């Protein structure tokens with residue numbers, strides 16, 4: 001019985017992230033369009049785009065090798081595995097004992113690396129430029145994600161994400177401690193950078209010279225492009241979901257029950273819709289920062305993460 | 320905060336959508352079903368047409384609401400929006416751009432110059448109209464064409 005609920009929770013997480021990712025992107029574009037005074041293409045537009053791309057002719061540019069061909073599938077696969085591991089709906093699943101922080105962060109990093117290699121593999125000027133920028137950003141972002149979650153793992157005494165989330169549900173004081181707040185801020189900036197949003201990267205730019213993520217995927221066409229776009233939508237959903245699980249964990253099922261799972265599902269969707277709307281609204285107000293200022297921004301968020309770990313260590317040591 | 324007040328007082332500026340254009344969809348566009356990625360190619364225009372294309376995607380005309388979107392790479396595109404007479408130097412890049420697009424693909428000629436060389440007919444640097452270089456699926460006449468006409472042509476492609 002409880003095992004069935006656990007498997008249902010894992011399947012539910014994958015399905016919700018998979019089906020919800022294009023909708024979340026469509027929702028964010030719609031919010032943005034409305035704030036700009038536009039009518040907007042509708043929440044379902046990313047689904048239409050994906051449907052059309054899957055029907056288009058696949059194009060493999062001359063001179064590209066295995067790295068270019070494997071990257072889209074690898075990007076989607078790593079994200080789906082991470083979505084199954086991270087406690088988005090339930091902390092009590094058959095895979096929750098494997099959901100280690102370091103595993104999840106390296107899965108995300110593996111997807112980033114695959115895409116950067118694909119960008120280099122095309123041999124075009126913009127592909128290589130995008131890859132080098134992406135790795136610069138990734139080198140600053142991955143440690144920040146690790147450290148800010150470490151700050152939360154010190155009170156929990158483990159790097160297992162479901163255990164951290166369960167601990168926070170039972171002891172909300174951990175989240176409002178200075179360490180919790182600093183870690184929230186650090187992780188939020190890291191998530192923005194990792195998913196290529198303003199102020200680090202502009203997902204709807206047409207200017208090759210300012211691109212980061214887009215520059216790496218300029219050569220993809222048809223079904224491959226559909227996978228790449230789905231992959232980046234999945235990552236956005238996954239990382240926003242992780243953010244909400246870690247810092248607003250209420251509603252996540254901590255025991256195996258169908259009712260708990262249903263409540264978790266509704267609350268998870270509500271949290272993501274809210275978070276997406278806030279992010280889209282914030283993007284209307286922000287400008288993209290100059291590329292040379294991006295490391296400063298990310299170093300700042302890394303500093304916050306270090307402070308979070310330090311305060312978590314000293315404050316919990318004192319008590 | 321000024322921006323917030325501006326957003327609240329301005330509200331929606333997009334004009335109400337005109338009725339869907341009567342003319343039928345070009346054949347290749349049937350597969351696209353409401354999602355069209357557009358790549359602009361300036362083959363030698365005076366930039367008047369580009370300004371009108373930019374206006375077609377502004378909040379007022381909002382071509383994006385019909386499912387059209389400008390993209391940065393011909394590999395992502397379904398439609399090549401070609402403006403201006405094709406100059407000798409741009410003929411080959413134009414052919415290569417359209418060759419880089421995956422099927423189904425359409426070529427839309429925007430402006431009188433793209434249709435029959437317009438102002439620049441007979442110029443020493445002009446190779447010919449777009450149709451002399453590539454098969455054209457749709458033409459938008461005018462010098463420059465008005466944004467609503469560009470939007471109407473794009474709607475014929477998206478079918479929305």
Ligand code: SF4
Nearest residue numbers: 364365367430431432
């Ligand atoms: S059609 Fe008119 S506006 Fe357009 S490129 Fe030609 S001269 Fe310029």
